[in-house]
Amino acid sequence: MKLEQIELREIRMQMRTPFETSFGVTQERRIILVSISSGGVTGYGEVSCNETPGYSYETTDTAWLMLNDLFAPAILGHDLEQPSDVLPLLKPFRGHPFAKAGLELALWDLWARAAQQPLWKFIGGTKTDLPVGLSVGIKSSPEALAEFVVQQKALGYKRIKLKIGRGRDIAYVAAARDALGWDTHLTVDANSDYTLEDTDLLGQLDQYKLQYIEQPLSNDDIVDHATLAQSLETPLCLDEPIHSLGDVRKAVQLGSGSVINLKIGRVGGHTESHKIAKYCGEQGLALWCGGMLESGVGRAHNVALQTLPQFTLASDTAPSARYWLEDITDPEITMHGGLTHPLGGIGIGVNLRHDLIAKLTTRVAVL
Numbered sequence: 001m002k003l004e005q006i007e008l009r010e011i012r013m014q015m016r017t018p019f020e021t022s023f024g025v026t027q028e029r030r031i032i033l034v035s036i037s038s039g040g041v042t043g044y045g046e047v048s049c050n051e052t053p054g055y056s057y058e059t060t061d062t063a064w065l066m067l068n069d070l071f072a073p074a075i076l077g078h079d080l081e082q083p084s085d086v087l088p089l090l091k092p093f094r095g096h097p098f099a100k101a102g103l104e105l106a107l108w109d110l111w112a113r114a115a116q117q118p119l120w121k122f123i124g125g126t127k128t129d130l131p132v133g134l135s136v137g138i139k140s141s142p143e144a145l146a147e148f149v150v151q152q153k154a155l156g157y158k159r160i161k162l163k164i165g166r167g168r169d170i171a172y173v174a175a176a177r178d179a180l181g182w183d184t185h186l187t188v189d190a191n192s193d194y195t196l197e198d199t200d201l202l203g204q205l206d207q208y209k210l211q212y213i214e215q216p217l218s219n220d221d222i223v224d225h226a227t228l229a230q231s232l233e234t235p236l237c238l239d240e241p242i243h244s245l246g247d248v249r250k251a252v253q254l255g256s257g258s259v260i261n262l263k264i265g266r267v268g269g270h271t272e273s274h275k276i277a278k279y280c281g282e283q284g285l286a287l288w289c290g291g292m293l294e295s296g297v298g299r300a301h302n303v304a305l306q307t308l309p310q311f312t313l314a315s316d317t318a319p320s321a322r323y324w325l326e327d328i329t330d331p332e333i334t335m336h337g338g339l340t341h342p343l344g345g346i347g348i349g350v351n352l353r354h355d356l357i358a359k360l361t362t363r364v365a366v367l
């Protein structure tokens with residue numbers, strides 16, 4: 001298919017409540033929607049990096065610059081046999097996977113729509129009951145956290161993940177475990193706030209029988225994680241340092257963790273995600289799909305990805321209403337009994353609410 005037109009559109013969405021992690025508070029999301037058209041069909045992708053270089057070095061503004069000045073011009077007008085053919089065209093440009101993923105996701109949606117198939121079937125998905133986990137931002141006190149997680153558990157979530165940070169860890173986890181009881185899958189995500197010097201402190205978490213501890217050490221590390229893993233009973237989950245299949249392979253060789261949080265934007269799109277999922281299945285690694293506070297477009301791509309059989313743990317695809325007063329897609333992503341299901345329509349299975357999107361738009365570029 002010939003890539004005839006590419007549109008970049010930045011929208012600003014206000015979150016229902018602020019979301020705090022070890023690197024800051026998010027109240028407003030600045031999201032780039034990418035549309036690619038060919039033969040009267042349009043596919044949609046989303047750039048889901050943060051507004052500031054907290055989670056990764058990429059930001060909404062760096063992604064816009066890369067897409068507008070380099071990546072979109074490099075692929076526009078090319079005639080591709082399949083979505084993954086875009087990767088060699090982007091290979092001259094190092095890094096910036098979230099920006100590249102915006103294009104790559106739009107192409108997968110475009111191809112599935114042209115084939116008149118739901119994306120999840122188009123990529124070989126088989127799972128239809130997808131367990132939903134909740135990611136809970138850091139709260140003002142252990143008591144406030146305990147109260148909040150009990151309310152959320154009642155909604156049916158299959159796993160509750162607590163964001164923790166230095167000084168806001170053991171007492172918070174203890175309060176949450178005490179309030180939830182032992183039958184809830186409970187995890188923590190430190191977003192790299194600790195070092196090997198904190199090994200004893202992190203070891204105290206073993207008593208709370210967490211499903212895993214996510215990314216306790218540096219965002220670019222898999223070596224110290226292998227050392228830490230030997231001192232803990234709780235499995236380690238890797239997030240930030242995993243950018244490719246090669247990174248997962250090296251982590252397996254070192255013994256850095258037994259759980260992978262796969263974020264579609266962090267690895268550059270569906271093509272690399274599928275390779276990683278296949279490898280995790282072969283190696284017996286537990287796998288789930290992480291979220292980046294996406295709109296319904298990015299969330300729909302995440303739902304499609306999780307239908308691959310190698311996804312074994314609850315993923316971060318909480319319903320739209322958890323984050324937004326109004327999502328930009330119809331239907332919104334919903335959850336029933338702690339499960340979400342693949343969307344039945346063609347492509348990513350959602351229609352874009354173009355009137356609402358127009359109101360939220362702050363800039364547009366059409367190539």
Ligand SMILES: [Mg+2]
Binds near residue numbers: 189214215240261290
């Ligand atoms: Mg994480």
